[in-house]
Amino acid sequence: MAGRKSKFFLFICLALLLGLFTFCGGSYVLHKTSETSFCLSCHTMQAAYDEYQGSVHFKNQKGIRAECSDCHVPQAPVDFLLAKMRASKDVYHQFVTGKIDTPEKYEEHRLAMAQTVWHQLKQNDSATCRSCHQFDAMDIQTQSADAQKMHNLAIKEKQTCIDCHKGVAHFPPEIKMDEKALGALLSEAKQTAQDAKLVYPVQPVKLNELGMAYPAAALKVLKSDAAGREVELNGSQMKGAEQVIYLEKGQRLILATLTEQGEQTLKINADFTKDEYDNEWRPVTLTATITDPVLSDLAPLWNYAENLDNVYCSGCHAKISSKHYTVNAWPAVAKGMGARTDISPQDLDILTKYFQYNAKDINNH
Known part of the structure; x- marks a missing residue:
């Protein structure tokens, strides 16, 4: 009887250790794959990175930098996992289809890629933007006249960040x-x-x-x-x-x-x-x-x-x-x-x- 209890206890301990290892390992992998260096390991992201380097999100007077995941990966647990699942298609296209593996292909798909991100941000109320920018944290009276007008309008009409701020980190698609x-x-x-x-x-x-x-x-x-x-x-x-x-x-x-x-x-x-x-x-x-x-x-x-x-x-x-x-x-x-x-x-x-x-x-x- 004592031996059976010992085996059961050992099984529980091993299961807990395995679960802990899986959770910690999975969490580590998920967060490591959110780093900008990982994004850039795919050469197709170099064009996006070059554009990002010229934006205020990369370099600004405040010295605050928004990394890739800060804008593209929501931090809410469910949204975080969904974003990771969606990103699996990028890996597929990188190694299997070569969908955007040339500058010409990248430009061809720029509009579709932008619209996908715009739609996601619209659906989640620009969640990643709002992790840094909040209307109630803005001193609107100190902003430029145009910014005051547009932010007050956005508050009144319940608009979200991406409604106006498209192309803030990457070149917007050229719609002709x-x-x-x-x-x-x-x-x-x-x-x-x-x-x-x-x-x-x-x-x-x-x-x-x-x-x-x-x-x-x-x-x-x-x-x-x-x-x-x-x-x-x-x-x-x-x-x-x-x-x-x-x-x-x-x-x-x-x-x-x-x-x-x-x-x-x-x-x-x-x-x-x-x-x-x-x-x-x-x-x-x-x-x-x-x-x-x-x-x-x-x-x-x-x-x-x-x-x-x-x-x-x-x-x-x-x-x-x-x-x-x-x-x-x-x-x-x-x-x-x-x-x-x-x-x-x-x-x-x-x-x-x-x-x-x-x-x-x-x-x-």
Whole structure:
């Protein structure tokens, strides 16, 4: 009986030792494989490391460095193990498929890899970011004006870090606009039926000798023939800026600019009245002839603008609803953001018009 108890006790001790060895050994392996040196043992990670070395997460005035695992491996036990399980596919591709074993392959898959990480961070509320950065630990009042505005917005709308901070340690993927998209839009404009009753410019169009109408301006067709379309443009004119036709009183969305002849031809529909800022406005109508291609529906133009938004805006930060700003605020916002990209002036104008026409204080346009 005593011998049986001794064997059972010995078995328990061995099981405990084996369990302890397995736990400690497993923990050691899991944490050693989280070290940056281990990540770099795969040569395919060298490109990512080179980019990381040029980031503020590698070197900064505070002397604080975020290693690979600090950003890519959550510390919560379950999330930690899930991250390790997902990482096994990287080992597979490293030694079996060679999926990103050349610079060309790496660039080919950069967008997909980035989107995978962005999705994971979105799902876990940027857990690894928040291990260092917390809204309630920020002295927001000492931040730059832009940072204050965006962080207060993020708190209000319950956004997470990755919504805005993409590409902070690695180069963001280059999302390109389809080079043929604008051409296709113009081709569609050329197919607009002769009897269309309401048309919209894709690009600035000449109002014969009277001025220029801009993208999305609603032009009512009065008459159409082989020589062109006679159109009517209704809007508002502000005292002191008589060469411009705006959308409505107090709303500085430019529909058209006028030549001197255009100003003289303009039909005045009522006297000047003041807005809440004491600017004086009056409703006006311009009748002119156009010969340039125009759309009969705004949907294709807005689809193009949404693609511009996805390429030039949402690739860096969370999509900002057009309803977030007023019609008068959007031009400055779009211009400031556009300066950080290589968007063309023509595309920026279309994108700005999209935001303005869909701004929070615009209705029925």
